[in-house]
Amino acid sequence: xxxxxxxGGGSVQAGGSLKISCTTSADTSSSPCRAWFRQAPxxxxxxxxxxxxxxxxxxxxxxxxxxxxxxxxxxKNTLYLQMNSLKPADPAMxxxxxxxxxxxxxxxxxxxxxxxGQGTQVTVSS
Numbered sequence: 001x002x003x004x005x006x007x008g009g010g011s012v013q014a015g016g017s018l019k020i021s022c023t024t025s026a027d028t029s030s031s032p033c034r035a036w037f038r039q040a041p042x043x044x045x046x047x048x049x050x051x052x053x054x055x056x057x058x059x060x061x062x063x064x065x066x067x068x069x070x071x072x073x074x075x076k077n078t079l080y081l082q083m084n085s086l087k088p089a090d091p092a093m094x095x096x097x098x099x100x101x102x103x104x105x106x107x108x109x110x111x112x113x114x115x116x117g118q119g120t121q122v123t124v125s126s
Contacts, residue, residue, distance in 0.1 A: 009120030
């Protein structure tokens with residue numbers, strides 16, 4: 001279990017793109033599951049995307065399907081979220097999370113994720 005840190009947040013216009021990253025101090029090759037969550041002001045934290053190494057699949061929230069892409073580079077211990085066609089509803093604090101030593105829950109919910117970063121802010125202007 002390692003420490004996670006997000007980066008790459010910023011402000012873009014609606015329809016623009018942004019790529020955020022999450023690095024960890026531990027070897028992420030041993031993590032079967034990593035994910036991105038987000039939380040907007042006044043709203044609950046919601047799942048955005050999950051990438052599972054064991055299942056070799058990705059899961060996306062309906063609101064971001066076709067626009068966001070989750071990926072990873074184990075050699076760099078880095079998780080990415082490529083965000084395209086950003087909408088005014090996308091602004092939020094984005095958090096990365098990881099599972100260590102257990103199977104991936106394969107659900108867009110915080111339960112089951114052991115490690116969390118401090119978040120990176122994403123804003124969208126319209």
